[in-house]
Amino acid sequence: MTMKKFIPLAVLLPMVLSACAGKHRPETKQSDMFVTNIKYTNDKVFNFSIGSNQEKGDRGKNKSQRGGGGGPPPDRNNSRKTDSEDTNENSLNALYSRLELKLNETGYCREGYVEIDTYESENRFHILGKCNESATPEDKSRFVNDFGY
Template identity: 35%
Template sequence: MKVHLLASMTTILLISGCSSTPEVPTSESFVTDITELGHKRFTYKASQEIKPSGRGGRGNKPSHGPGMGGGGKPPGGKPGGGKTTSGDIKKTAMERIELLLNESGFCSNGWFLIEQTFDQNRAEILGECRAAAPQ
């Protein structure tokens, strides 16, 4: 009885813990700059490891048992499997930049996008803080 309860609680904690934590990129940098004119700018760069498909061991080819045939979707063709997509890195990067800006208080009046670049597993965001409204 205690083992069953402990196993159930562990499963619930693992599921809830994984679902509420945003994915942290494999590597990231957040650099701020204040120009001579007082413009506050930042650059955020992140990259994620390309995830294996989770099927078939090494490589991107899925393994099939006897009689399974070779048809089906290509690796990474369905959600949750295959490589990290540019949509994943974009979502992760935007969540992380918001978190970093909130934690640092660097852009207390908000910010706007100057430039953004997203590849399959890399992101770069250049932004500038909004100026405080005149009083």
């Protein structure tokens, strides 16, 4: 084989490799995380979180496309929400509604809960809470402390 036959291959190979490197991977959906912890005092606490990229809400929509119409004009004293504030509000609403579903599904907090903290990490929204009721012996066997905090 002569060197002239390898020249087209040597030119095309870097172009093909660089084209593949520029493709973005699709975002994977992060699962909800629900971690329970029953303290030695029988207090039931939990940490629930969702991926922050799951609830994008209306980020891509133009505000003029939203519904609405009649009604009084907006109050001039209220400051307008930025897109990031709107997105955070949508994500927090999703966090609370998904937490309610999880608590109903598991039966962890049967009498409600008190919110200890809500925060956002690099890619998740979290809520820490404490159940209003103390743990029963059944709770202790059903919700084993696999991960403490």
